[in-house]
Amino acid sequence: xxxxxxxxxxxxxxxxxxxxxxxCAATLEDMRKAVGHLQALEQVEPxxxxxxxxxxxxxxxxxxxxxxxxxxxxxxxxxxxxxLGAVASVVLAVTAYFIFEGIIKxxxxxxxxxxxxxxxxxxxxxxxxxxQPYAPAPAPDRMRENRQSAEKAPAPKTAPPQDRPIVTDxxxxxxxxxxxxxxxxxxxxxxxxxxxxxxxxxRTAPSVAPVPSPARETEQKDIGELRKSKQAGASGMSAxxxxxxxxxxxxxxxxxxxxxxxxxxxxxxxxxFFHVEADDPAEAAARTITIMxxxxxxxxxxxxxxxxxxxxxEINAVSLNRFFDRLKxxxxxxxxxAPALFHNNDVLITVEIISxx
Amino acid sequence: xxxxxDNIGAVxxxxxRELVLLSQQGDQYAFEQLVxxxxxxxxxxxxxxxxxxxxxxxxxxxxFVSAYKEIKRFELRSRFSTWLYTITVxxxxxxxxxxxxxxxxxxISIHAEEGAVHIDPPSQEMSALEALEKRDVKKAVQDCIAKxxxxxxxxxxxxxxxxFAYNEISEMLRxxxxxxxxxxxxxxxxxxxxxxxxxxxx
Numbered sequence: 219x220x221x222x223x224x225x226x227x228x229x230x231x232x233x234x235x236x237x238x239x240x241x242c243a244a245t246l247e248d249m250r251k252a253v254g255h256l257q258a259l260e261q262v263e264p265x266x267x268x269x270x271x272x273x274x275x276x277x278x279x280x281x282x283x284x285x286x287x288x289x290x291x292x293x294x295x296x297x298x299x300x301x302l303g304a305v306a307s308v309v310l311a312v313t314a315y316f317i318f319e320g321i322i323k324x325x326x327x328x329x330x331x332x333x334x335x336x337x338x339x340x341x342x343x344x345x346x347x348x349x350q351p352y353a354p355a356p357a358p359d360r361m362r363e364n365r366q367s368a369e370k371a372p373a374p375k376t377a378p379p380q381d382r383p384i385v386t387d388x389x390x391x392x393x394x395x396x397x398x399x400x401x402x403x404x405x406x407x408x409x410x411x412x413x414x415x416x417x418x419x420x421r422t423a424p425s426v427a428p429v430p431s432p433a434r435e436t437e438q439k440d441i442g443e444l445r446k447s448k449q450a451g452a453s454g455m456s457a458x459x460x461x462x463x464x465x466x467x468x469x470x471x472x473x474x475x476x477x478x479x480x481x482x483x484x485x486x487x488x489x490x491f492f493h494v495e496a497d498d499p500a501e502a503a504a505r506t507i508t509i510m511x512x513x514x515x516x517x518x519x520x521x522x523x524x525x526x527x528x529x530x531x532e533i534n535a536v537s538l539n540r541f542f543d544r545l546k547x548x549x550x551x552x553x554x555x556a557p558a559l560f561h562n563n564d565v566l567i568t569v570e571i572i573s574x575x
Numbered sequence: 576x577x578x579x580x581d582n583i584g585a586v587x588x589x590x591x592r593e594l595v596l597l598s599q600q601g602d603q604y605a606f607e608q609l610v611x612x613x614x615x616x617x618x619x620x621x622x623x624x625x626x627x628x629x630x631x632x633x634x635x636x637x638x639f640v641s642a643y644k645e646i647k648r649f650e651l652r653s654r655f656s657t658w659l660y661t662i663t664v665x666x667x668x669x670x671x672x673x674x675x676x677x678x679x680x681x682x683i684s685i686h687a688e689e690g691a692v693h694i695d696p697p698s699q700e701m702s703a704l705e706a707l708e709k710r711d712v713k714k715a716v717q718d719c720i721a722k723x724x725x726x727x728x729x730x731x732x733x734x735x736x737x738x739f740a741y742n743e744i745s746e747m748l749r750x751x752x753x754x755x756x757x758x759x760x761x762x763x764x765x766x767x768x769x770x771x772x773x774x775x776x777x
Contacts, residue, residue, distance in 0.1 A: 220763075221734075223741075252767040255716045256735040264618040265632055272610050272639045276603060279644065 219246065220253055489566045490538065496549030499571045503527040505548045506569050512544070513537045516564070527571040532564045545569065591655040599647050606646070610639055613656060616737065617663045623732040624667035625674065626721050634670050638663040653746065661747040664733070668725060712774075719769035727762035734759055 219232060236243045496502035503520055506529040510518045515531035522528070533541060545551050549571070589595070591612070597605035617638055621631035642649075642659050649658055720728060733739045733747065734755075745752045 221741075248767050248771065249763055252763055252770055253735050255712060255770065256720075256731065256766070257738075259623075259713060259716060259736055261615065261619050262622055262628060262631075264614045264635065268614050268618070268632065268635065269607060269610050272614075272636050273603065273607050275636065275640050276606060276643050279640070280601075280603070 220250055489568065492542070492545060492567065492569045493552045494545065494549045494569055494571045496571055496573070499527050499573050502548045502571050503529050506545065506571065507531075509541065509544045509548070510567070513541050515567070525572065529569040529571065530567065532566050534563050535565045536563075538565060538567075541567070589651065589654045589656075592651060595646065595649065595651065595655045598643070599649070606643060609655070609659075613659055614639075616656075617660065620660060620663050620732060620737055621667045621670075623720065623736050624664065624729060625671050626717070627674065630670050630674065631667075634663065634666045638666050641666070654743075657743055657746055660739075664729060664747055668729070671725060715770060715773045716766075719766050719773070722769060723762055723765060727758055727765065730755055730758045731762045731766065735763070 219229070224232070236246065494502055494506070507518055507520065510529070510531040510533065513533045515533045518529070518531040520527060520529050542551070591609060594605045594609050594612075598609065614635060617635045618628075618631050621634040621638075622628055625631055625634065638659065641662055649655065720731065723731065729748065730744060733744045734741075739747070741752045741755055744755045748755065
């Protein structure tokens with residue numbers, strides 16, 4: 219009846235029945251209303267970038283020459299292209315350089331320094347990682363290359379012997395010694411649309427790559443700009459390779475990417491819920507945010523749902539107990555749900571704050 | 576209801592025919608027109624099935640890409656849109672399973688804001704109270720839909736929200752029309768009970 223699909227006879231029969239049966243009539247009426255509510259739901263609008271993104275993926279399907287399937291998946295998992303040609307030629311150039319150095323400057327090596335991530339970069343990378351977790355083939359090789367070559371070819375490239383700095387200055391060591399964390403850094407983000415990524419950008423770390431012990435130099439490859447060579451005299455500079463995705467991505471993609479990463483990470487990461495009753499929920503929320511910041515929380519955000527405040531953030535699992543202790547200072551806390559084990563280091567914390575009154 | 580009018584008289588006249596033929600010959604511009612034409616419907620189908628706008632956008636993209644890859648194999652015997660929406664429904668189902676599995680595994684509790692995105696209608700000449708009530712009802716409806724099991728949810732979404740005809744739904748889900756109808760009846764019944772439970776009366 220609701221759908222208007224009955225024949226005349228069927229309709230008549232039912233109407234006759236309904237005339238005499240109040241409960242059936244009521245049921246039908248309720249059903250109509252329920253369907254009415256459904257039909258009244260508004261349609262959502264697709265996001266403005268939908269067409270562009272679809273077509274970008276579609277185009278990349280066609281332009282990967284003949285290598286559909288596995289290889290295509292390997293290098294273009296989201297269908298977007300990485301300029302592998304550019305990457306490959308840079309790798310070759312770097313390798314060639316190191317070999318050259320090794321042959322020319324035959325010196326005993328001290329393997330010193332690599333480049334480390336700043337916290338911010340780590341945060342940025344790890345936030346972007348989950349959606350496309352793979353490392354392109356060239357990158358790890360390149361890093362190993364870098365280390366090995368650093369072992370073989372230590373001398374600064376620009377220094378004539380007398381200019382070689384002897385790094386004893388401990389002031390230069392602090393904060394400027396960087397460690398290259400292989401497993402953390404290099405996962406390329408193949409999500410930037412092809413147009414915006416013409417070549418990978420190499421950022422040179424503004425530091426010397428000094429050595430803790432005196433009378434030794436480190437040599438690091440400087441790819442890209444030679445910044446601050448005056449800082450270290452003529453010593454080599456540490457180079458930090460990194461795809462600067464955030465800059466190359468058009469603005470409209472960034473929030474979606476962040477959301478997608480957050481979303482993916484929400485699914486993948488372990489989650490913990492805390493339920494807080496506080497006399498002043500707003501204040502408790504503010505304090506919760508402060509606490510999360512203390513614990514170097516990432517992706518901290520506050521949402522309001524009805525009469526509840528939700529503070530969310532991601533912190534390292536090892537800090538969880540201390541976080542919980544600190545949180546207790548804000549109000550009456552209950553741990554709502556916690557997974558049995560933490561699959562990875564970061565945990566998504568959701569703190570639900572309601573009024574205790 | 577505007578969403579029902581789109582499918583009145585589901586005759587097998589395919590407005591997309593020309594564009595599909597061109598796309599099959601590799602004309603990406605033609606395919607782009609199809610993308611523009613159908614994305615809204617697909618996002619809505621995916622949204623109501625998965626309960627998540629973000630997942631709906633992902634699913635829609637995937638569906639288009641999948642359709643593009645397979646378009647040469649599409650025979651114009653049935654409507655292109657039906658075929659496209661079938662892909663969407665299937666991918667939505669898969670995504671829903673993933674969401675639920677992830678949810679169960681990590682014991683993420685189902686927060687209201689994850690499933691029910693508040694889409695407020697433009698409140699023209701509505702009092703604040705009316706607007707609030709209306710929003711509550713919509714939220715309740717969304718919540719109740721989310722409680723339905725997959726198969727029931729899908730028929731309700733396709734029929735009562737998206738307005739597809741029984742024969743189209745039957746084609747999309749590859750079940751008999753009778754099955755569609757009986758599922759729909761049960762789904763509506765469950766929804767009715769759920770809504771009644773929330774509001775006391777409808």
